[in-house]
Amino acid sequence: MAKKSIFNGFLCGNGWEDALCQELATIEPANKYYSPAPGLVVGGTSSSNLLFEPVFARQWLPDCVKVQGTSIADLVQALGKVVDPYLDQSPLPWTFKCCTPDLYTEDSTEYESLSGRPALLHEKFFERMGTYRRRALERYQEWDEINEKRPCLVIQVIMVATDRLWISVTQRFNTERGWLVPFLWHHSPGQVVHDPLAPCRSYYKLEEAWQQASVHPRKGDTCVDIGAAPGGWTWAALKRGAKVIAVDAANLKKHVENHPLCEHTLDNGYAFMPSKTVDWLFCDMIVKPMATIGLLDRWLEKKACRKFVVNVKFRGKQPASILAAIAELQIKHQIPELIVRHLYYDRNEITLIGGQLRQ
Numbered sequence: 001m002a003k004k005s006i007f008n009g010f011l012c013g014n015g016w017e018d019a020l021c022q023e024l025a026t027i028e029p030a031n032k033y034y035s036p037a038p039g040l041v042v043g044g045t046s047s048s049n050l051l052f053e054p055v056f057a058r059q060w061l062p063d064c065v066k067v068q069g070t071s072i073a074d075l076v077q078a079l080g081k082v083v084d085p086y087l088d089q090s091p092l093p094w095t096f097k098c099c100t101p102d103l104y105t106e107d108s109t110e111y112e113s114l115s116g117r118p119a120l121l122h123e124k125f126f127e128r129m130g131t132y133r134r135r136a137l138e139r140y141q142e143w144d145e146i147n148e149k150r151p152c153l154v155i156q157v158i159m160v161a162t163d164r165l166w167i168s169v170t171q172r173f174n175t176e177r178g179w180l181v182p183f184l185w186h187h188s189p190g191q192v193v194h195d196p197l198a199p200c201r202s203y204y205k206l207e208e209a210w211q212q213a214s215v216h217p218r219k220g221d222t223c224v225d226i227g228a229a230p231g232g233w234t235w236a237a238l239k240r241g242a243k244v245i246a247v248d249a250a251n252l253k254k255h256v257e258n259h260p261l262c263e264h265t266l267d268n269g270y271a272f273m274p275s276k277t278v279d280w281l282f283c284d285m286i287v288k289p290m291a292t293i294g295l296l297d298r299w300l301e302k303k304a305c306r307k308f309v310v311n312v313k314f315r316g317k318q319p320a321s322i323l324a325a326i327a328e329l330q331i332k333h334q335i336p337e338l339i340v341r342h343l344y345y346d347r348n349e350i351t352l353i354g355g356q357l358r359q
């Protein structure tokens, strides 16, 4: 039988395939990357040399293989053939996720025809496990409950068409750089809980950013929110008992403006600088990307904030020069921790979460 080809797979937001290919090619010029379908990027042959966490990747599928089957029963059988040897040989706990490639794309209709099939495959796969692999089933852990610090087997199944799956089985472990291989987004889309008092959609971006970094403002923290109106980001911090200086010439929603911990100033966001170091800088101004990066540069120069969430907006879909400028900024200021992500709620923008995040 012909040996299955093994490749690196990635999920990204629909429409961001080229940005991800470009990003991967910049870091690993020896590998060729391309997008076979919306939300999917493939390339490279081995996972071992991926030493960075790409901004535009939502999920990494190392050592991926493709299988085919004309029915769900066929696909479950093909899936079993791939995963059984791992589950039989490894004593590790394991987790499993099955989805379509647009799991991380808001309002996607691209894979509508597959709707319901990943759930069916999931159900039938676990029925099969209950019949043929009961011991292994005892080690199963829900995706959201895997222990951050302990290794485990990660089984990722992407249904790319009614008759086709990508399957990645890999061991998850900590690297010296402190991130996990493969990186996994800790939340599923939609997990930012709806807040009826959120003044606007931007609120969800900041909540998602905090989820990604596992940190958010605490009661008593001081935050400066530049480009604050109508008040989504300010609201997210006020809710947690932080004091917020909201900088924007535009109006805030009344319940934000009147909040006792909110101080609204009409100052120009570029010129604003606090008299002493604050806990958090937030910036979500719609301005040119280098203007936002310049603002962050000045704040870091003056050590004016301990942590920051800064949203960098851009035109088009080719933000390579912006990523390069961010990398320079990190080196220049030796930012202790910096997470750069194209978030689920981000459109033509990326979000930087950084500083002394663990203090």
Ligand SMILES: C[S@@+](CC[C@H](N)C(=O)[O-])C[C@H]1O[C@@H](n2cnc3c(N)ncnc32)[C@H](O)[C@@H]1O
Pocket: 199, 200, 202, 203, 226, 227, 228, 229, 230, 231, 232, 233, 234, 247, 248, 249, 250, 267, 268, 269, 270, 284, 285, 286, 287
């Ligand atoms: C995308 S909105 C911010 C949304 C906000 N994060 C929220 O959650 O409600 C961008 C804001 O930046 C403000 N802005 C643009 N240029 C600014 C400047 N130079 N100084 C202060 N605010 C500015 C605009 O008035 C606008 O309200």
